[in-house]
Amino acid sequence: MATNAAAKAGGTAAGGAAEEGAAKKRAKGGRGTGGGRRPETRLALVRRARRMNRILAETYPDAHCELNFGTPFQLLVATVLSAQTTDMRVNMTTPELFAKYPTPEDLAAANPEDVEAILRPTGFFRAKTKSVMGLSAAIRDRFNGEVPARLEDLVTLPGVGRKTANVVLGNAFDVPGITVDTHFGRLARRFGWTTEDDPVKIEHEVGSLFPRKEWTMLSHRLIWHGRRVCHARRPACGACPLAHLCPSFGEGPTDEETARKLVKPGPFS
Template sequence: MKKAASARRAAPAKKTASGKEPASTTKGASAKKAAKGAAVKKAPAAKKVAVAPKKATARIKGTAPARTVVHPPGDESRTALVRRARRINRELAEVFPYAHPELDFENPFQLVVATVLSAQTTDLRVNQTTPSLFAKYPTPEDLSAANPEEVEEILRPCGFFRAKTKSVIGLSKALVEDFGGEVPGRLEDLVKLPGVGRKTAFVVLGNAFGRPGITVDTHFQRLVRRWRWTGESDPDKIEAAVGALFPKSDWTDLSHHVIWHGRRICHARKPACGACPIAPLCPAYGEGETDPEKAKKLLKYEKGGFPGQRLKPPQAYLDAGGTPAPPLGAG
């Protein structure tokens, strides 16, 4: 009996007529080997992706942090886009409640001239130049009759001074001859003036006449494309696309908010992502410096303070726990 039991335990697997083991037996062994090999292989390391913090590092006191990181997917719906765009504008309005045109002016004539002069230079440079210009030529009548060489000498620091001299004298003559020496308050009239395009016209309409308009400058174009509000590159098409996302009453302030943000935080070459108050809403987060401390060093402000209030450093406006300063001239 013991020999018979041993024989049964030692009996080899049955073979087919060809002398090979059944397929089920070989398949089972192969599957076990494959499973064993898979178990010892290490899973590939996951690629690190920059993720915006749920709470931005550059906040002003009292601003509620974003609840979730809502970077838009490629198939973001129209409704979701509108909501995100308007939320960005609300966030920027809290960070820059004092946003305004950074060109100094006292009347529509000074504003239109200053805006024409601001092409290819900084607002700060224009503000350093226009006091002398307006002191000598305070009205369109005065500037239209000016000696071009004398005007060129005043405008030389602004760059392209010959072309700009021709434009400001030309627009002054047009104001005197066609509009009785007054700056018109209609878009179709403003764009007829030498050196005045839609961008300049909307600056004048929005800030001198209180009529809503979107100012599509280089900062505005860069940011709305980064935020995926539009994929257009033509300024007129950008204006139409962005204007459709907001009520008309928001257009002028929206322009100020976006331009201020582009000049101070969301720079062209190296945006300060780690100090950005709208990082959780930005699909381009990670293009710039994400480390909060390093990002703070990228914030730009005028000598002596943050633009809009020349007494305090930018941390007074942007750091967590900071308090927004009063508008320029207040206090």
């Protein structure tokens, strides 16, 4: 799928020197002020952002959470474990964990050393063991063994912040939420949707640009695009379907052939 996306991306990006010049002009004019620059109006920003989202929806029609789970509890634990490691590594680890401890009650009553042994491959395994056992105990003691479906409740659990809570809400309970991970934050800034670095401010600022019903899928699309095309160090600008709308076009190679080699096919699960 990602290969097809790259092909589509390349076709969209191959706009020649005129298109590249226009993109660079936007990058210079952007949303800034002063020096004769023309700031982007709020209406223009909303229209551009929503158009970019539509293109991402066409490029990644099967975008989804790349953590494997069967229940809200499994997704919650898997998301906590995904910190500082890959979804692939988590997906290799959780089958053994959930087979041995299928419920919050089981995990809360586990021997910490046994849990640590299972979680060791995910890194920071002692801290993660403390978090997943702590949140399991809290779910058992305060929520009758059921993962709560409200953000204000989820963030009271050990090791659970807004990012994790929004992952669980959006994918386990179908409650719209924006997941601001490193990919989402990086792309939102590159796209000129925000200038913020704080995840909560990014969440609110970007969320205001889109209908609430789009928030969960928007998160998946940006994360997929960040993993596959819009990399941190060398974004594949010349193979990006958003090149003509992105004020940061040119941060990576703009030559289509060079950029295609940077596209990572995935999957990342």
